[in-house]
Amino acid sequence: MSLERDFDQLDRQIDRLLRGTERNMGREYNSMLRQLRNKIGDFFAQYADSDDRLTLQEMMKYERLDKLNREVAKLTRESYTPIAREIRKGLRSSLTTSFDSTKEAVGEAQEEQSGAC
Numbered sequence: 001m002s003l004e005r006d007f008d009q010l011d012r013q014i015d016r017l018l019r020g021t022e023r024n025m026g027r028e029y030n031s032m033l034r035q036l037r038n039k040i041g042d043f044f045a046q047y048a049d050s051d052d053r054l055t056l057q058e059m060m061k062y063e064r065l066d067k068l069n070r071e072v073a074k075l076t077r078e079s080y081t082p083i084a085r086e087i088r089k090g091l092r093s094s095l096t097t098s099f100d101s102t103k104e105a106v107g108e109a110q111e112e113q114s115g116a117c
Contacts, residue, residue: 002112006105013101014094021090025083032079036072043068 047064048054059065 003105003109006101006108010098010101010105013097017093017097018090021086021093024086024090028079028083028086032075032083035075035079039071039075040068 043059043064044054047058049058056065059068
């Protein structure tokens with residue numbers, strides 16, 4: 001029974017680690033979304049007409065749409081690195097915790113079993 005309790009505790013510990021990782025990833029995605037909205041807002045403010053309309057025709061002039069697409073791609077690439085780092089960190093932490101706790105629980109179960117014999 002002790003082994004089952006240890007695994008239940010391990011499951012709860014892994015869930016806590018993953019929730020922390022998800023929270024950090026959410027912050028990174030939120031930051032990227034804010035930057036993208038600001039960039040699009042800047043384009044809108046710069047190229048919208050007097051009626052606050054931005055047409056595709058206006059964005060096609062002087063390759064403005066292409067420029068916006070390049071800037072969005074650049075922001076996305078730059079934001080990818082911290083997000084990927086956070087994912088790797090969370091997975092590494094989860095795997096390490098799982099391995100160490102499983103090893104410890106199995107070792108304790110073996111000691112209990114050999115002491116009972």
